Amino acid sequence: xxxxxxxxxxxxxxxxxxxxxxxxxxxxxxxxxxxxxxxxxxxxxxxxxxxxxxxxxxxxxxxxxxxxxxxxxxxxxxxxxxxxxxxxxxxxxxxxxxxxxxxxxxxxxxxxxxxxxxxxxxxxxxxxxxxxxxxxxxxxxxxxxxxxxxxxxxxxxxxxxxxxxxxxxxxxxxxxxxxxxxxxxxxxxxxxxxxxxxxxxxxxxxxxxxxxxxxxxxxxxxxxxxxxxxxxxxxxxxxxxxxxxxxxxxxxxxxxxxxxxxxxxxxxxxxxxxxxxxxxxxxxxxxxxxxxxxxxxxxxxxxxxxxxxxxxxxxxxxxxxxxxxxxxxxxxxxxxxxxxxxxxxxxxxxxxxxxxxxxxxxxxxxxxxxxxxxxxxxxxxxxxxxxxxxxxxxxxxxxxxxxxxxxxxxxxxxxxxxxxxxxxxxxxxxxxxxxxxxxxxxxxxxxxxxxxxxxxxxxxxxxxxxxxxxxxxxxxxxxxxxxxxxxxxxxxxxxxxxxxxxxxxxxxxxxxxxxxxxxxxxxxxxxxx
Amino acid sequence: xxxxxxxxxxxxxxxxxxxxxxxxxxxxxxxxxxxxxxxxxxxxxxxxxxxxxxxxxxxxxxxxxxxxxxxxxxxxxxxxxxxxxxxxxxxxxxxxxxxxxxxxxxxxxxxxxxxxxxxxxxxxxxxxxxxxxxxxxxxxxxxxxxxxxxxxxxxxxxxxxxxxxxxxxxxxxxxxxxxxxxxxxxxxxxxxxxxxxxxxxxxxxxxxxxxxxxxxxxxxxxxxxxxxxxxxxxxxxxxxxxxxxxxxxxxxxxxxxxxxxxxxxxxxxxxxxxxxxxxxxxxxxxxxxxxxxxxxxxxxxxxxxxxxxxxxxxxxxxxxxxxxxxxxxxxxxxxxxxxxxxxxxxxxxxxxxxxxxxxxxxxxxxxxxxxxxxxxxxxxxxxxxxxxxxxxxxxxxxxxxxxxxxxxxxxxxxxxxxxxxxxxxxxxxxxxxxxxxxxxxxxxx
Numbered sequence: 001x002x003x004x005x006x007x008x009x010x011x012x013x014x015x016x017x018x019x020x021x022x023x024x025x026x027x028x029x030x031x032x033x034x035x036x037x038x039x040x041x042x043x044x045x046x047x048x049x050x051x052x053x054x055x056x057x058x059x060x061x062x063x064x065x066x067x068x069x070x071x072x073x074x075x076x077x078x079x080x081x082x083x084x085x086x087x088x089x090x091x092x093x094x095x096x097x098x099x100x101x102x103x104x105x106x107x108x109x110x111x112x113x114x115x116x117x118x119x120x121x122x123x124x125x126x127x128x129x130x131x132x133x134x135x136x137x138x139x140x141x142x143x144x145x146x147x148x149x150x151x152x153x154x155x156x157x158x159x160x161x162x163x164x165x166x167x168x169x170x171x172x173x174x175x176x177x178x179x180x181x182x183x184x185x186x187x188x189x190x191x192x193x194x195x196x197x198x199x200x201x202x203x204x205x206x207x208x209x210x211x212x213x214x215x216x217x218x219x220x221x222x223x224x225x226x227x228x229x230x231x232x233x234x235x236x237x238x239x240x241x242x243x244x245x246x247x248x249x250x251x252x253x254x255x256x257x258x259x260x261x262x263x264x265x266x267x268x269x270x271x272x273x274x275x276x277x278x279x280x281x282x283x284x285x286x287x288x289x290x291x292x293x294x295x296x297x298x299x300x301x302x303x304x305x306x307x308x309x310x311x312x313x314x315x316x317x318x319x320x321x322x323x324x325x326x327x328x329x330x331x332x333x334x335x336x337x338x339x340x341x342x343x344x345x346x347x348x349x350x351x352x353x354x355x356x357x358x359x360x361x362x363x364x365x366x367x368x369x370x371x372x373x374x375x376x377x378x379x380x381x382x383x384x385x386x387x388x389x390x391x392x393x394x395x396x397x398x399x400x401x402x403x404x405x406x407x408x409x410x411x412x413x414x415x416x417x418x419x420x421x422x423x424x425x426x427x428x429x430x431x432x433x434x435x436x437x438x439x440x441x442x443x444x445x446x447x448x449x450x451x452x453x454x455x456x457x458x459x460x461x462x463x464x465x466x467x468x469x470x471x472x473x474x475x476x477x478x479x480x481x482x483x484x485x486x487x488x489x490x491x492x493x494x495x496x497x498x499x500x501x502x503x504x505x506x507x508x509x510x511x512x513x514x515x516x517x518x519x520x521x522x523x524x525x526x527x528x529x
Numbered sequence: 530x531x532x533x534x535x536x537x538x539x540x541x542x543x544x545x546x547x548x549x550x551x552x553x554x555x556x557x558x559x560x561x562x563x564x565x566x567x568x569x570x571x572x573x574x575x576x577x578x579x580x581x582x583x584x585x586x587x588x589x590x591x592x593x594x595x596x597x598x599x600x601x602x603x604x605x606x607x608x609x610x611x612x613x614x615x616x617x618x619x620x621x622x623x624x625x626x627x628x629x630x631x632x633x634x635x636x637x638x639x640x641x642x643x644x645x646x647x648x649x650x651x652x653x654x655x656x657x658x659x660x661x662x663x664x665x666x667x668x669x670x671x672x673x674x675x676x677x678x679x680x681x682x683x684x685x686x687x688x689x690x691x692x693x694x695x696x697x698x699x700x701x702x703x704x705x706x707x708x709x710x711x712x713x714x715x716x717x718x719x720x721x722x723x724x725x726x727x728x729x730x731x732x733x734x735x736x737x738x739x740x741x742x743x744x745x746x747x748x749x750x751x752x753x754x755x756x757x758x759x760x761x762x763x764x765x766x767x768x769x770x771x772x773x774x775x776x777x778x779x780x781x782x783x784x785x786x787x788x789x790x791x792x793x794x795x796x797x798x799x800x801x802x803x804x805x806x807x808x809x810x811x812x813x814x815x816x817x818x819x820x821x822x823x824x825x826x827x828x829x830x831x832x833x834x835x836x837x838x839x840x841x842x843x844x845x846x847x848x849x850x851x852x853x854x855x856x857x858x859x860x861x862x863x864x865x866x867x868x869x870x871x872x873x874x875x876x877x878x879x880x881x882x883x884x885x886x887x888x889x890x891x892x893x894x895x896x897x898x899x900x901x902x903x904x905x906x907x908x909x910x911x912x913x914x915x916x917x918x919x920x921x922x923x924x925x926x927x928x929x930x931x932x933x934x935x936x937x938x939x940x941x942x943x944x945x946x947x948x949x950x951x952x953x954x955x956x957x958x959x960x961x962x963x964x965x966x967x968x969x970x971x972x973x974x
Contacts, residue, residue: 064621088577108576108577435892440973445894465895528929
């Protein structure tokens with residue numbers, strides 16, 4: 001089914017979305033805010049001037065349902081006064097309104113300081129002066145005519161319908177964040193960030209039995225331009241589960257095979273519950289990594305800041321301090337990386353002016369680090385933030401969000417075919433499906449898009465009604481082999497939710513196909529009426 | 530832009546319509562003024578004030594329509610947004626599903642959702658409420674994390690066929706999680722009101738604190754099928770998956786739990802226990818809602834499930850005209866009738882069972898059967914001989930709310946609650962259910 005589509009801004013023309021505001025003009029606005037806050041007693045101020053552009057093209061079968069262009073432009077001002085954080089935002093961009101907004105942020109900080117228990121400790125951060133960073137895209141999706149995009153989606157829908165789909169919805173999401181950051185650390189950072197996600201949802205129905213099955217696109221949301229939709233042979237991986245995509249995506253081809261595979265799902269054998277060795281494709285494994293490693297290593301969760309909503313974490317500070325907490329097997333090396341090309345989380349600097357980098361989170365199976373921001377760094381003995389601060393809009397206050405968290409490929413040569421050949425009784429899972437995990441990230445359950453039964457090293461047919469349940473530590477300790485670099489691919493989430501009020505962020509997770517031994521599989525088939 | 534009164538909105542929207550040169554034009558305006566405060570580890574960590582207004586113009590030439598939005602309200606901007614929607618309409622492909630705009634409608638006049646005193650609540654009142662909550666956590670040596678937000682909102686619409694509608698409300702939502710310092714106990718409470726003065730953050734925090742303290746030293750019991758008592762907060766996150774799927778089009782198209790083989794649906798059939806009555810009513814004083822849908826259709830009382838039989842499905846105006854069925858808009862609040870027993874009385878009448886105070890991370894596993902998965906959270910307790918005997922470790926469940934409503938044992942007294950998944954407000958009873966399926970244990974607290 002379609003996800004709900006968040007729309008953050010006002011509708012604008014396509015032409016207007018191609019305009020870019022001069023950084024010099026933004027510096028003038030930023031300096032007004034920095035000065036106004038300082039005069040009112042702020043000891044630290046940062047200013048984020050954001051222009052957030054979204055374009056969504058939404059189709060269904062032979063109809064264009066909606067074309068949405070939105071723009072949201074304004075400024076968010078965050079201050080420390082009396083040791084407390086304060087934040088205020090406005091879309092009135094005259095100097096007077098901006099100064100008043102900065103003053104309001106200081107007033108809120110002072111109001112909050114009466115409930116203060118300990119003052120904010122901000123890790124030192126060098127200023128970078130006037131710098132810029134641009135996502136290394138090849139083709140700006142906002143420059144591609146809307147008609148070309150709508151025609152592509154209608155062709156995708158037609159291909160699916162001709163191959164047996166009863167219904168298909170297809171969508172192109174495109175995002176451009178034009179962000180300017182300035183702070184009292186003397187940074188003036190201009191960034192241009194692009195993201196794209198082509199996706200579809202196919203349904204096939206057996207009218208006699210009334211059974212229906214769906215197959216979602218095997219695309220990934222990416223930190224790329226329109227070039228993501230230009231797949232060449234080197235971007236295709238031929239597997240027992242069909243063609244999979246690495247770095248680029250052939251939407252038309254995937255719609256055809258998706259419609260056929262939805263038909264296969266209607267005829268698939270229902271799974272026998274029990275223990276299986278799972279061979280998990282990166283199009284599936286990204287979500288397991290996201291939920292069971294990405295979230296529990298977020299330091300704000302560990303410390304309790306998300307206790308009332310997203311939850312806390314089982315990866316408590318004592319486990320990290322011990323230096324030997326056995327998160328996974330020796331095969332498990334997981335990194336945080338805010339720089340990986342084409343990833344959703346790649347930026348030059350985060351939303352509090354920290355230059356981004358890469359670090360180990362799980363090393364040879366052991367928990368070695370978290371994901372932190374400036375006011376948390378001292379808690380884990382860091383002199384500097386790891387650059388994980390993000391706000392989804394100028395009007396939202398920035399807070400700790402997930403870096404790209406990825407399972408590193410295996411060091412020994414291993415292909416997907418060889419991985420499957422070594423399995424006696426297993427299931428090969430492709431694509432992400434249903435997902436649920438507890439508030440401390442111990443117990444999880446995942447479904448998928450395509451399930452293939454493996455018997456004695458061979459794929460013997462398709463299964464349905466499959467979900468696996470495990471405990472995070474047990475699961476990652478059952479990881480016995482990860483394919484090599486050739487199979488490494490990115491998956492990701494375009495709308496990851498956290499915080500109150502909730503904010504979304506986009507984040508990638510890379511991996512190569514990996515094997516997990518003896519995982520508990522349940523049968524999800526039920527009958528009603 | 531300030532919150533507009535009914536007459537101010539009428540004048541503004543008429544002015545916008547006057548600029549229209551399209552065959553049809555409709556203007557919607559939504560405004561909100563409010564703020565929030567968030568705290569954790571017994572201290573405030575963020576708070577903010579937010580004021581937004583958005584005006585949306587839909588213009589149509591034949592079956593070609595365009596939409597444009599603006600948040601500036603000078604005359605030039607208002608004319609610009611109308612022209613822009615007209616340009617987009619001319620460029621748009623024909624939409625075969627476009628329906629002519631509605632003419633004047635009869636909407637019930639209702640001010641039930643508005644509290645004048647609540648409209649002026651600001652940062653000080655919010656901070657005071659949080660201070661009450663923090664007083665409880667500090668006195669009991671617990672750690673509090675919570676969120677409070679309130680606002681005044683209004684919406685209005687007018688179109689070239691003479692339809693005008695206006696509605697305003699005040700809203701407050703509060704939630705708090707209390708945890709013991711050793712991390713072994715956790716409790717939660719949430720409340721939603723239209724009247725800020727009804728909020729008692731201190732009392733609600735006491736409830737969360739009691740759950741936190743009594744859930745320490747939870748024991749593990751085997752997963753399996755158990756009789757459960759679900760508090761209304763837990764009922765909400767399960768039943769809203771039913772509410773959202775009471776839709777004619779997906780049922781007719783064969784891709785919902787309401788579908789049956791051969792293109793038929795379960796409309797009119799006995800779907801669940803005959804004690805289940807679910808309806809929506811924007812004039813219910815405990816859960817007042819808007820008396821009109823965004824396209825202008827009146828929102829009236831609708832019986833969705835009566836004595837266990839599905840009586841109505843919502844439908845877009847297009848789908849209703851294609852199928853010759855009533856064009857009932859989706860509800861903006863749901864109410865389930867219950868009994869007179871309190872939660873304590875339900876527990877008292879239970880020989881063996883489990884009290885579930887909150888459910889979390891609910892996801893659809895199979896839309897065909899509405900099978901859902903998720904976990905218990907923030908206080909789960911074993912009941913024996915009418916008493917809570919001891920706290921138990923959290924469970925993962927795999928259960929369909931349709932199967933669950935066929936395994937109904939007893940209903941308690943309904944109360945207003947908030948879904949922790951969607952933030953939707955509902956009026957729901959606690960439910961006693963037999964054979965609820967827990968499939969594994971969780972170590973989470």
